[in-house]
Amino acid sequence: MKAILSLLILMTTLKAHGFIPTEAYTFDFNITTVRMTKPKERKLHQAVELLRLVFASSEFRKQILLHRYRGRYGFYMNDGESNRVLYAKILDGVEKLYPYQNNAMDVEVELYADFESKVMGYTYPRTRRIWMNTKYFNRHTTPEIAGHLVHEWLHKLGYDHERQLSPRRRYSVPYAVGTIVKKIGRQIEWKCL
Numbered sequence: 001m002k003a004i005l006s007l008l009i010l011m012t013t014l015k016a017h018g019f020i021p022t023e024a025y026t027f028d029f030n031i032t033t034v035r036m037t038k039p040k041e042r043k044l045h046q047a048v049e050l051l052r053l054v055f056a057s058s059e060f061r062k063q064i065l066l067h068r069y070r071g072r073y074g075f076y077m078n079d080g081e082s083n084r085v086l087y088a089k090i091l092d093g094v095e096k097l098y099p100y101q102n103n104a105m106d107v108e109v110e111l112y113a114d115f116e117s118k119v120m121g122y123t124y125p126r127t128r129r130i131w132m133n134t135k136y137f138n139r140h141t142t143p144e145i146a147g148h149l150v151h152e153w154l155h156k157l158g159y160d161h162e163r164q165l166s167p168r169r170r171y172s173v174p175y176a177v178g179t180i181v182k183k184i185g186r187q188i189e190w191k192c193l
Contacts, residue, residue: 027055027103034110047145054184063180069171076171095156105153123152143185151178
């Protein structure tokens, strides 16, 4: 909790000095949980608070705008959109299921157990729900959970990736942005310790 408070103070300071774009600073998270224990709920909410700081950072904006795929600015399977359009769509928060701009991530999160699976989680287009495998949730760090949450949420915005492993898959919008979130989240945690 002390680390989260430090992160919020840091974010306020960065905003006051003009380092955080206003639209990113006001991005909100409407996350509900389904049948989740209080300790797991707290762990998820810590990841959401870290994600709030990542989204509000100038580093997140920079990493999205400067992302390259095959020598050009862009992402794999980006629907032909520029990095600038992708960044704006993330901050607009317009999920396909509820197509209105509210500058927020609107999802439900439910845990499930499949200890034989290599799948961290999944979602479907016609539901707000994201399912996270407790096999990974229990052992993942806060930045890893934040990265996975944004990966699944990007599916809600209409972005996809190849189902099979391939060298290109990590450059797809869900995987690449999830990795960016995880990396910046680790940096923020490290600075606040």
